[in-house]
Amino acid sequence: xxxxxxxxxxxxxxxxxxxxxxxxxxxxxxxxxxxxxxxxxxxxxxxxxxxxxxxxxxxxxxxxxxxxxxxxxxxxxxxxxxxxxxxxxxxxxxxxxxxxxxxxxxxxxxxxxxxxxxxxxxxxxxxxxxxxxxxxxxxxxxxxxxxxxxxxxxxxxxxxxxxxxxxxxxxxxxxxxxxxxxxxxxxxxxxxxxxxxxxxxxxxxxxxxxxxxxxxxxxxxxxxxxxxxxxxxxxxxxxxxxxxxxxxxxxxxxxxxxxxxxxxxxxxxxxxxxxxxxxxxxxxxxxxxxxxxxxxxxxxxxxxxxxxxxxxxxxxxxxxxxxxxxxxxxxxxxxxxxxxx
Numbered sequence: 001x002x003x004x005x006x007x008x009x010x011x012x013x014x015x016x017x018x019x020x021x022x023x024x025x026x027x028x029x030x031x032x033x034x035x036x037x038x039x040x041x042x043x044x045x046x047x048x049x050x051x052x053x054x055x056x057x058x059x060x061x062x063x064x065x066x067x068x069x070x071x072x073x074x075x076x077x078x079x080x081x082x083x084x085x086x087x088x089x090x091x092x093x094x095x096x097x098x099x100x101x102x103x104x105x106x107x108x109x110x111x112x113x114x115x116x117x118x119x120x121x122x123x124x125x126x127x128x129x130x131x132x133x134x135x136x137x138x139x140x141x142x143x144x145x146x147x148x149x150x151x152x153x154x155x156x157x158x159x160x161x162x163x164x165x166x167x168x169x170x171x172x173x174x175x176x177x178x179x180x181x182x183x184x185x186x187x188x189x190x191x192x193x194x195x196x197x198x199x200x201x202x203x204x205x206x207x208x209x210x211x212x213x214x215x216x217x218x219x220x221x222x223x224x225x226x227x228x229x230x231x232x233x234x235x236x237x238x239x240x241x242x243x244x245x246x247x248x249x250x251x252x253x254x255x256x257x258x259x260x261x262x263x264x265x266x267x268x269x270x271x272x273x274x275x276x277x278x279x280x281x282x283x284x285x286x287x288x289x290x291x292x293x294x295x296x297x298x299x300x301x302x303x304x305x306x307x308x309x310x311x312x313x314x315x316x317x318x319x320x321x322x323x324x325x326x327x328x329x330x331x332x333x334x335x336x337x338x339x340x341x
Contacts, residue, residue: 005069024339150319
């Protein structure tokens with residue numbers, strides 16, 4: 001059995017992570033902690049864990065985490081993980097970080113978008129970006145996984161095939177994204193209260209969102225040149241799920257094709273991927289298809305001049321905790337779907 005610790009257990013991602021791990025036959029949760037007023041049984045914080053997990057949730061204690069865990073999940077706010085991860089890594093533990101602290105190779109980009117000085121340049125260089133569909137071989141032997149953001153996960157999966165084959169005009173990428181409010185985390189901010197969100201719909205951080213450089217970084221690697229997307233996120237009055245509609249112009253000189261040809265390309269690109277589903281022509285994803293699953297669903301429309309890619313995930317699973325467990329399975333040579341289907 002693999003002994004795992006969860007740091008940041010009381011947030012949305014931490015709660016979801018515990019839920020998934022409790023259903024994993026090769027895992028034992030041995031340590032849970034979070035910023036908390038006083039030690040409290042996790043089953044008191046989340047009654048659904050009663051008689052399933054009654055560990056006491058305490059403030060993080062590095063010695064305790066190290067002594068009890070082989071692998072540690074950091075389900076912490078951005079800028080916090082880099083203060084904890086180094087000690088765990090130096091103690092020989094493997095770490096999967098769900099924050100943005102290790103996603104960027106250029107620390108200046110991180111510092112610009114997250115408004116904090118990066119304190120762990122050594123491990124920033126060593127971290128592996130944890131998108132299995134693109135980096136599975138590197139994930140297998142990684143000590144530190146930078147679990148991707150929720151918007152970047154669905155954006156990159158939706159765009160990877162056309163980017164890799166340069167089928168679109170690289171200056172024309174427009175991502176129209178909609179997310180449930182759990183994507184902002186469990187925090188008391190007035191604009192994310194249900195009473196403020198219910199019955200409303202709005203754009204926010206228009207083309208300034210902190211996930212933009214993460215999307216650009218990965219797509220640029222695939223394209224072999226610098227790409228810059230236009231990204232507009234919107235807040236849906238639902239708890240969870242992301243649905244993106246992506247608009248692309250066909251690259252100059254690229255041969256026009258039917259939608260079915262592009263669908264076939266996507267199916268070939270993802271043929272060995274257990275958690276990517278390409279829908280039939282004229283059939284497009286909806287949130288209800290993916291909520292509660294680790295799947296990314298992709299639908300495709302194409303005419304002579306433009307392509308429209310529609311993709312959906314559960315932001316708390318494929319966009320966070322489910323993907324983290326998928327990465328764990330790869331690292332420890334468990335079946336990739338174990339605990340996730």
